[in-house]
Amino acid sequence: MLPSILDVAQLYDLQFNPRSFGxxxxxxxxxxxxxxxHPGKRKKYYLSLNTEDNVYKCWYCKESGxxxxxxxxxxxxxxxxxxxxxxxxxKKAVHLAYELDPYQLEIIGWKEYKRKSFKGxxxxxxxxxxxxxxxxxxxxxxxxxxxxxxxHLEGQPNRQRELLVWFIKxxxxxxxxxxxxxxxxxxxxxxxxxxxxxxxGTEIGRIAWKACIKTxxxxxxNLLIHVIYADYFNxxxxxxxxxxxxxxxxxxxDSV
Ligand SMILES: [Zn+2]
Numbered sequence: 001m002l003p004s005i006l007d008v009a010q011l012y013d014l015q016f017n018p019r020s021f022g023x024x025x026x027x028x029x030x031x032x033x034x035x036x037x038h039p040g041k042r043k044k045y046y047l048s049l050n051t052e053d054n055v056y057k058c059w060y061c062k063e064s065g066x067x068x069x070x071x072x073x074x075x076x077x078x079x080x081x082x083x084x085x086x087x088x089x090x091k092k093a094v095h096l097a098y099e100l101d102p103y104q105l106e107i108i109g110w111k112e113y114k115r116k117s118f119k120g121x122x123x124x125x126x127x128x129x130x131x132x133x134x135x136x137x138x139x140x141x142x143x144x145x146x147x148x149x150x151x152h153l154e155g156q157p158n159r160q161r162e163l164l165v166w167f168i169k170x171x172x173x174x175x176x177x178x179x180x181x182x183x184x185x186x187x188x189x190x191x192x193x194x195x196x197x198x199x200x201g202t203e204i205g206r207i208a209w210k211a212c213i214k215t216x217x218x219x220x221x222n223l224l225i226h227v228i229y230a231d232y233f234n235x236x237x238x239x240x241x242x243x244x245x246x247x248x249x250x251x252x253x254d255s256v
Contacts, residue, residue, distance in 0.1 A: 001094065002086060005054045005067045010118035012074040017045040021115060022102060024052050031074065033061030097125035100132060104175045108135050137197050139176045140183065143167075144201025145227045147183050149209050163223070204230045 009016070009028060017027040027045035029036050036044040046060040057064035063073075071082045105111040108131040114121040121128070150167055153160040171180035186198045194202075207230035212223065 002054060002067055003071070004051065005049050005056060005070060006051050007098075007118065008067060008071050008074070009049060010115075012071075014047070015045075020045070022051070024050065026051055030058040030060060030063070032058060032063040035060040095125050095129070097121075097128040097132070100128070101175075104132065107175050108132055136176050139174060139179065141197045141201045141204065142227055142231055143171065143174070143179060144183055144186065144198050145205035145208055145230065146170075146224065147187065148202055148205030149212060149223055149227065151187070152205075152209055200234075204234050207233055 006022065006026060009026075012031070014031060015029040020027045026049040028047045028049065029045055030047035033046070035041070036046045047056060047058045047063075049056050054067045055065065056067075056070050065073075068079065068082055068086070071077075072079050075082065100110075102111055105114055105128075108128070110121070110128050110131065113124075146167060150160060150163045153163065168180055171183070176182075186195060189198075204227060208223070208226040211226045211230065215222075
């Protein structure tokens with residue numbers, strides 16, 4: 001698979017025009033002619049990276065080409081060597097942290113980090129992936145809880161339909177891919193095959209549902225608030241439970 005021209009440029013520490021970074025046309029100082037590196041040209045950035053077509057061109061020296069050619073020139077390596085780096089029989093899969101798009105990275109707070117230090121990002125990729133997995137799990141859990149509440153509204157078909165449309169939109173807007181399908185699949189599975197996030201979501205959904213029943217409140221936003229509150233309540237409850245357990249254990253140990 002071809003690397004992105006932006007990643008290659010970062011790998012070789014090119015100097016970006018911050019305002020254009022990540023846009024379709026990202027500008028940076030041209031490392032080939034260096035015509036924009038004179039003190040008088042501080043605001044000039046002659047090298048243009050087209051991040052959609054993955055090509056580059058310098059408006060000054062006219063140096064241009066594709067992403068492999070770009071890395072060849074920056075690294076001084078042979079074309080075949082660079083090409084092999086990306087096209088060799090893929091035994092090792094690309095690390096999943098690199099497959100996260102800017103929106104996904106932004107949600108978990110790594111977008112700026114990757115932008116500012118690609119090398120640092122590479123070193124912390126395990127951490128990035130862990131944060132992402134944590135986020136996905138949380139997102140699935142809470143939305144599963146929400147879905148469970150909506151599924152319970154059998155007595156009010158109109159309201160249920162309205163909430164379902166809203167829920168599908170939430171899923172579409174989520175950075176977690178195929179969230180609606182995953183939740184639906186999970187819902188249709190036999191209970192014995194449930195994922196952990198679905199079990200936790202069911203538990204949270206149950207608490208939120210009770211709150212809805214108590215107040216007879218099935219407004220869209222409030223339902224979401226009930227779910228978030230239920231999640232908080234659930235976590236606090238677990239914490240208190242383990243504190244109590246520890247205290248009991250201590251008591252038992254002391255009394256021996
Ligand atoms: Zn140039």
